[in-house]
Amino acid sequence: MKLCPREIEKLVLHNAGYLAQKRLARGLKLNSTEALALIATQIVEFVRDGNKTVAELMSIGRELLGRRQVLSAVPHLLETVQVEATFHDGTKLITVHNPIARENGNLELALYGSFLPVPSLDMFIENKEDSIIPGELKSVDGSVILNAGREAVSLKVVNNGDRPVQVGSHYHFIEVNPYLTFDRRKAFGKRLNIASGTTTRFEPGESKSVVLVSIGGNKVIRGGNNIVDGPVNDSNCIAAMEAVTTRGFGHKDDENAREGITGEDYSLTKVIPQEEYANKYGPTVGDKIRLGDTNLFAKIEKDFAVYGDECVFGGGKTIRDGMGQSCGHHPDHSLDTVITNAVIIDYTGIYKADIGIKDGLIASIGKAGNPDVMTGVSDNMIVGANTEVISGEGFIVTAGAIDCHVHFICPQLVYEAVSS
Numbered sequence: 001m002k003l004c005p006r007e008i009e010k011l012v013l014h015n016a017g018y019l020a021q022k023r024l025a026r027g028l029k030l031n032s033t034e035a036l037a038l039i040a041t042q043i044v045e046f047v048r049d050g051n052k053t054v055a056e057l058m059s060i061g062r063e064l065l066g067r068r069q070v071l072s073a074v075p076h077l078l079e080t081v082q083v084e085a086t087f088h089d090g091t092k093l094i095t096v097h098n099p100i101a102r103e104n105g106n107l108e109l110a111l112y113g114s115f116l117p118v119p120s121l122d123m124f125i126e127n128k129e130d131s132i133i134p135g136e137l138k139s140v141d142g143s144v145i146l147n148a149g150r151e152a153v154s155l156k157v158v159n160n161g162d163r164p165v166q167v168g169s170h171y172h173f174i175e176v177n178p179y180l181t182f183d184r185r186k187a188f189g190k191r192l193n194i195a196s197g198t199t200t201r202f203e204p205g206e207s208k209s210v211v212l213v214s215i216g217g218n219k220v221i222r223g224g225n226n227i228v229d230g231p232v233n234d235s236n237c238i239a240a241m242e243a244v245t246t247r248g249f250g251h252k253d254d255e256n257a258r259e260g261i262t263g264e265d266y267s268l269t270k271v272i273p274q275e276e277y278a279n280k281y282g283p284t285v286g287d288k289i290r291l292g293d294t295n296l297f298a299k300i301e302k303d304f305a306v307y308g309d310e311c312v313f314g315g316g317k318t319i320r321d322g323m324g325q326s327c328g329h330h331p332d333h334s335l336d337t338v339i340t341n342a343v344i345i346d347y348t349g350i351y352k353a354d355i356g357i358k359d360g361l362i363a364s365i366g367k368a369g370n371p372d373v374m375t376g377v378s379d380n381m382i383v384g385a386n387t388e389v390i391s392g393e394g395f396i397v398t399a400g401a402i403d404c405h406v407h408f409i410c411p412q413l414v415y416e417a418v419s420s
Contacts, residue, residue, distance in 0.1 A: 006084075010044065013083075017041025018114060024107070025116040027123035030070045032077045038110060039064055039099050040083040045113050047085035047094075054092055061096030065105035068124040072131030073293070075100040135394075136290040137283055138297070139275035144284070145263055146308035147193055150213040152268040154258040157182040157210055159202040160250060166201045169194050170323035170373065173212055174240060175224025181250030185241055186257055189221070189232035190214050191373075193262065193270045195280065197312030211268050216309055216375030223322025225249075270308070281310050282341045282352055282393045289343065289396070298345060298396075304353040304367045306376040311340045311354060311369045313389040318369075325383050326370040334384025336360075338368045342392030346399055355397060356381045 003011075016037035020030055030038065039061055046052050046060065067075055081096040107118050159165055161179030173187040180202060190212035192200055200210060214232075215221070221228040221236075227249070228240045244251050262269045278287050284305070288297040311324050318324035326334065337357040344351055344365065354368035356378075366378035383389070 013037060013044070014041055021111055021114045021116055024069065025111060025114075025119055027119050029068075029124065030065065030074070032071075032074050035065055035070050035074050035078055035100065036081060039081050039096065042110065042112065043081075043083050043094055043096070044085045047087060050088060054087075054094055057094050058096055060109065061094070061099050062101045063106045064110040065100055066102040067100055068103060068121070068126050069105050069107070069110075070100055072127045073134055076133045076136070132290070132293050132295075134290065134293040137278055138288040138290075139273075139278045139283070140286040142274045142286075143271045144274055144277045144307050146195060146270040146272065147213045147216075148263040148269075148307065150216070150262050151190075152193060152211055152213045152260055152262045152265070153186050153190065154209055154211050154268060155182045155186060155254050156207060156256075157202060158207045158250075159204055162204050164201055164203050166199045167192060168199050168318065168320070168323070169196050170215075170318045170320070172215070172221050172224050172228065172322070172373075174244075175221075175227050178225075178247070178249040181252050183254035183257060184244050184249065184251045185237065186254060186259075187212055188228070188237045188240055189219060193268070193308075195270070195272060195277075196308055196310040196318050197280070211270070213262055213268075213308075215373045216306070217371045217373050217377060220328070220372035221322070222327050222372065223320075277307075280393075281305065281312070282343060284352060291396075298343070298350050300343065300352055301349050302351040304351065304365075304376075305341065306367060306374070309367075309369065309374045309376065311338070311374075311383065311389075313340060313391045319383055319389055321385070322370075323373060324369050325385065325387070326372060327385065328372065329382050329384050331384055331386045334382045335363065335368065335387045337388040337390065338381070338383055339390045339392040339397065340368065342395055342397045344397050354381060355392070 020034035020038040023034060024030060042064055043057050043061055046057055061081060078100055081099050082093060084091055084093050104121050111118055158181045159179060160181055165177045165180055167176050169192050171191060173191055174184050193211040193213040194200060219232040227243045228236055230236050260268050278284060283289055283300045284303040285300055288299045290297055312318045321327050335356040335358055339355040341352060342355055344353055353365045355362060356364040356368055364378055364380045366381055367376045368381040368383050369377045370383060371377040
């Protein structure tokens with residue numbers, strides 16, 4: 001056989017999934033790993049049958065197991081299942097959100113293709129006791145104001161193009177698609193007043209009002225469509241508007257634009273519940289997290305993040321050229337690696353911060369990002385083009401040790417030591 005590494009991993013997945021099926025068939029409640037393996041394995045098998053679409057499989061993935069077929073903490077731990085599989089028209093990613101969504105699963109589907117007997121639902125006794133949720137997050141009541149104290153303006157934007165345009169939170173708004181028509185002069189030096197890492201979508205022909213806020217930090221614009229390349233000042237604004245006219249970017253003066261300061265003018269202020277903030281970026285000041293499945297809770301004492309200017313990696317990331325990622329700093333002055341929005345527990349306290357790594361060592365702890373557009377970025381925590389990013393949201397970072405045999409002479413011990 002000629003198997004690539006991905007195919008070998010699929011065989012391991014199948015073995016884990018089949019083991020989970022055998023345990024399910026004899027009436028055992030599955031743990032998180034077993035439930036994940038079973039759902040992913042069955043999705044791959046359904047893809048192999050070749051008669052179901054991605055949308056159908058996303059729906060089926062939520063039918064396989066119910067709360068009575070898994071241990072009590074699993075529905076809280078297993079939020080998403082993602083698996084790649086090859087359809088007739090290519091490889092696609094199937095994402096199943098909240099896979100444990102029913103009281104009882106469809107056990108015939110869960111055991112499809114295994115030729116194992118389908119157990120009676122009576123074998124799975126409902127656990128009526130209050131269960132501990134490992135890693136549970138308890139947010140305080142209240143809300144978080146994003147980008148507080150900044151100049152803001154509300155502008156009407158019209159999409160005159162024939163396709164949707166999606167704009168990220170930290171994209172310099174004057175640089176957006178030329179088919180978006182709005183007052184670009186008032187948008188100079190500003191970006192969307194939305195949660196960091198999220199986007200606003202403009203459908204073809206749609207007209208909507210958006211709130212823009214001034215960029216933070218040193219207020220230097222780089223990247224985008226290169227309408228502006230330099231600091232936010234009057235001379236660059238004049239040059240930018242000349243470029244807008246010359247290059248045919250949509251522009252229309254907005255005499256009805258509302259201007260003010262965020263936090264003072266409620267209509268221009270973006271506020272989100274603290275629980276929602278914690279789910280996006282990790283717990284913040286006052287929030288508590290359960291340590292494992294114990295009755296110990298850690299309370300966040302300090303948060304180095306600037307609300308609205310968080311470094312976010314992944315879909316909708318702010319760590320892009322000219323936004324959360326600097327394009328004007330030498331690699332020597334940028335981090336090699338940054339871990340974003342991690343909860344840190346050490347002898348100094350319990351706090352949330354970005355962790356900067358340089359030359360293999362932790363160089364700094366604080367607020368990372370691009371000082372040209374972000375407020376509060378530490379001097380030695382610049383994210384550059386060569387910076388590797390690790391998402392730390394939802395994770396605890398603490399000093400640790402490796403548990404290993406005193407001799408440590410066998411290479412295989414490394415895997416056991418690290419996994420411990």
